[in-house]
Amino acid sequence: MDLAPFKHVLLLPRVRPLALLMFFARMPPAATGVILTLHVAVTLDEGYGAAGLVGAAGTVGMGLGAPLMGKLIDSRGLRSMLAVSVTASASFWLAAPLMNYWTLLVCSFAVGLLGVPMMSIGRQIITALVPETRRRVALSVDSISVELSFMGGPALGVFVATKFSTNAALVAIGLTTLAAGALLYWANPPMVHEDEVVDGPQPKIFEWFRGRIVGVFVVCIGATVCLSGMEVAAIASLEHAGKESWLGIVFFAMCAASIIGGLVYGGVKRTPSVLVLLLLMALLEIPVGLGDGNVLLLCVLLVPMxxxxxxxxxASGEHISRLAPATARGLALGLQGSAFTIGSAIGSPLAGVAIDHGGARLGFAVVGVAGLLVAGVAWLLARQRQRVNPLPVG
Incomplete structure (x- = not known):
């Protein structure tokens, strides 16, 4: 593994300050799930089922809204999208403490629909700042940044919610979202690399959304089926053993392993395909249930996947940025966000049903097998077009 490519990418103009900005900008979205859950279940005293419904409404909104916001970037530019999205997001979070449950439920869907898609924006910015030959390393840096945001965001959110109140945490999310959006608006980073041709009308979606890129989107769905199911099963494993207080350690181990994987992936010369990565992730999830109830063994078994x-x-971001036209990249990366959302919507309830019937061990196994099935669908898509348009191989 050679870490020199990371240094070369970080020394490119504007990469470091914008990568740092996106790290902080992604912390509020990373904290929203746990804060809304605590607010609805504890402060409003509506229970965890009602809290899950609010989270599901927001998730559905994000799945529908990310491509719309991406298309707005493609057609009108980043600043136009931020003007709409940041205004809607900040207004929701600042007003959320005043809302009753049903108002919060409806507005959660609306803010998902119009919310700032920080994850896909970060990927689009990084692809615009670096030449295509360095995108693998640059997107590895971006993926590591996402993991760090998910390590820090929820922890800070829970601290504010427990030390002060969930109302204070909601307002903090609104203020930080507004600040991050204002800084992005001021920075106005490029969304397309200077070497890419963006002249002419925008291509129709059916002109590029087929074959290889569809296979990559399917892989994205499979990845989040595995990851969201893993999180639910890990929570259930420790909760049933009465070791909920160790959840932070387990999730830290997950994020740390992902960061190490990102460093290795960005530093090696030959990389596996997105399909192979999904197959490995799904296969390695099946035996994780052997650590059910044992914190140390669970952490050890969660590291490989x-x-x-x-x-x-x-890898999926790299292929999508290369296969989609530069003038439709916002839409394409927004659709990637939707694919991740679809996978989460499948993986979490699938693991939950399996856990209810056979415990956490079955939860890990079932979502692992589901990931293998999704990988099979992606493989069939690749095989169907193998002669003229094979699935990317890394």
Whole structure:
């Protein structure tokens, strides 16, 4: 593994300050799930089922809204999208403490639909700042940044919610979202690399959304089926053993493993395909249930599959940025966000049903097998077009 490519990418103009900005900008979205859950279940005293419904409404909104916001970037530019999205997001979070449950439920869907797609924006910015030959390393840096945001965001959110109140945490999310959006608006980073041709009308989606790129989107769905199911099963494993207080350690181990995987992926010369990464992730998830109830063993068994997380996100982003036209990249990366959302919507309830019937061990196994099935679908898509348009191989 050679870390020199990371240094070369970080020394490119504007990469470091914008990467740092996106790290902080992604922390509020990373904290929203846990803060909304605590607010609805504890402060509003509506229970965890009602909290899950609010989270699901926001998730559905994000799945529908990310491509719309991406298309707005393609057609009108980043600043136009931020003007709409940041205004809607900040207004929701600042007003959320005043809302009753049903208002919060409806507005959660709306803010998902119009919210700032920080994850896909970060990927689009990094692809615009670096030449195509260095995108693998740059997107590895971006994936590592995402993991760090998910390590820090929820922890800070829970601290504010427990030390002060969930109302204070909601307002903090609104203020930080507004600040991050204002800084992005001021920075106004490029969304297309200077060497790419962007003249002419925008291509129709059916002109590029087929074959290889569809296979990559399917892999993205499979990845989040595995990852979201893994999180639910890990929570259930420790909760049933009465060791909920160790959840932070387990999630830290997951994120740390993903960061290491991202460093390795960005530093090696030959990389596996997105399909192979998904197959490895799914296969390595099946035996994780052997650590059910044992914190140390669970952490050890979770490390191998999470080593594939950041590489898979980076690899899929690299292929999508290359296969989609530059003038439709915002839409394409927004659709990638939707694919991740679809996978989460499948993986979490699938693991939950399996856990209810056979415990956490069955939860890990079932979502692992589901990931293998999704990988099979992606392989069939690749095989169908193998002669003229094979699935990317890394």
């Amino acid at each position: 999470n080593l594939m997380c950041a590489p898979l996100i980076a």
